[in-house]
């Protein structure tokens with residue numbers, strides 16, 4: 001179901017625009033669709049609409065349900081969310097009023113360190129299902145920030161993500177800068193985001209300054225050099241006034257060397273940007289390793305010494321089954337290695353040059369950045 005289908009259904013039930021707005025607002029606040037103010041009589045809505053609302057409510061409730069909830073010690077909670085066709089995705093409730101939502105079931109980018117990427121793309125998530133994850137989060141706690149950093153690459157489902165963003169801004173009382181679109185650097189995102197009536201903040205998954213390493217770590221991300229990526233992101237930052245939030249999953253011995261800092265400094269100096277280093281969440285069976293705290297801190301300080309805003313972040317609820325895709329894999333009875341898909345191309349050169357298998361992603365760690373109100 002798309003947002004447009006909900007609107008059409010309301011109109012077919014004789015809802016006037018004012019009714020439609022009111023009902024959509026009720027849905028986005030996780031309130032009953034037929035909720036009225038004290039001053040509104042029971043005849044406020046036309047009979048056909050009153051009679052049709054229970055069925056619509058049931059269909060909206062079925063868009064996203066909590067299969068399991070996993071509270072973290074940091075105040076976050078990971079949700080395994082079941083969609084109406086039984087597929088599952090993950091959302092993360094962040095400690096200070098944020099929620100991280102998924103935009104696809106699986107993901108085609110295939111990042112080497114990401115469990116979600118290993119499944120390949122299973123299906124797109126509809127605009128209504130994206131919004132339903134926010135509604136579900138609001139049924140649990142207050143939400144005033146939405147980051148599109150769960151499972152999936154938002155720019156691969158751009159129409160649905162942008163429709164969800166528009167509705168969250170217009171009827172969901174979420175400020176534009178509190179809607180955070182993330183991308184690995186898809187040109188479609190850079191083209192469409194500036195054209196929208198709602199301009200979200202932008203997070204860019206950079207991960208390395210080495211173009212060839214990036215091609216191996218993010219095998220199906222657009223072939224755009226880190227310098228070009230930063231240039232395009234900077235143009236959006238200047239147009240909106242919102243700093244770009246660069247994400248960098250720190251992998252020991254892969255992208256935590258001094259040479260990365262040497263290249264990062266000229267790349268980010270003077271930019272409307274901030275860097276978030278997120279040490280990889282090591283899990284048993286993972287080939288990648290988490291760097292030491294000292295090393296991660298050194299890298300953060302090195303950027304700060306050059307006047308670049310840099311933060312060291314940790315995953316929201318990292319004590320709860322690590323990164324994005326882990327809960328889903330566990331629910332499917334997959335271990336990290338078992339989760340490797342048939343569709344995952346054998347990139348011998350990537351695997352051998354990295355000399356590691358991949359199992360886990362950072363984006364859920366990425367989300368922890370936003371819980372700090374940045």
Ligand code: SF4
Nearest residue numbers: 107110111114117152
């Ligand atoms: S890290 Fe993000 S873009 Fe990369 S495979 Fe995972 S979900 Fe897709």
